[in-house]
Amino acid sequence: MTGGIMKSKLVLLLILILLFAGFVCVRYFILDKQSAYGKLKIISSPMTSVFINNMVIGKTPYEDKYKVGEYLLKLIPEGTATETASWNGKINVYKNALTYVNRELGSSDIFSAGEIFTTQKMSTAPKNSNYGEIYVETEPQGAIVTLDNDEKGVAPLVLQDVLRGDHELSIFMPGFFRRSQKINVDSGYRVNSSFKLALDQSQKQLIKDLEKEATGAAKNGKIYVTINNNPQGWLRVRADASVEATEEAKVKVGEKYEFLEEKPSWFRIKFNGNKDGVVSGEFVDGWVSSEYSTKEE
DSSP: OHHHHHHHHHHHHHHHHHHHHHHHHIIIIIIHHHTOEEEEEEEEESOEEEEETTEEEEESSEEEEEESEEEEEEEEEOTTOTTSOOEEEEEEEOTTOEEEEEEEOOSSGGGOEEEEEEEEEOSSOOSSTTEEEEEEEEESTTOEEEETTEEEEESSEEEEEEESEEEEEEEEOTTBOOEEEEEEEOTTEEEEEEEEOOBOTTOHHHHHHHHHHHHHHHHTTOOEEEEOOOTTSEEEEESSSSTTSOEEEEEETTOEEEEEEEETTEEEEEOOSOGGGEEEOOOSEEEEEGGGEEEEO
């Protein structure tokens, strides 16, 4: 009899512990995330109307607090700048951090430039408490990355063991205008930077080559999928249109692949033989998330 009562008390205690654990999980992981905010700052030249998730919310320069999460940002030139290209892309807002967007819009995308900066806590603690890190991606890929006048390599690139404090980050590629930006690195945090380089209009031969490439793609009647910027710097290719499907490969940001088929939230792409576009794995075709890719006709 006593043993049965004791067993019942233990079961009741276990239930109470599980309920308490559930409450803590909801309170500190779910509700806390829902109430977390970061700051979004947007500047542009010329002045643009700002759309977030397809809703107009103001004009540049723009600054406000936003809940942590991913947003679709669109900038459309104002007034007389009707011949200036618009811009759109996905941005992330992190808890208690600034997401900074700067765009200099030209007559078309190849003559437009800008950068996006976000800050987030490093996934692994640095070996020195005074260190942070910087992730750099560029469009086009392969630009030369310089930190404090010291050449570090070509993008995409992760700069580790960066001493906390102010630094100057500079990006350059022959035929394009250089982009430089002052940044601040905090201990234990990563600065994610995404640079878009504008083509130097004096580079006439390069412009002709790009136009020829675009014309050739249009003539063959094919549709392509471009891998967009994302925090990882690459995108998984899966065997089927599901996050549960087997991962076949990883493709780099900025690479283009022939479009084969579309399902809700997914594009099926054909591997075009450019092995430089594959981080790992080989495949004939596979599925990529349309959240981080764009279909271009």
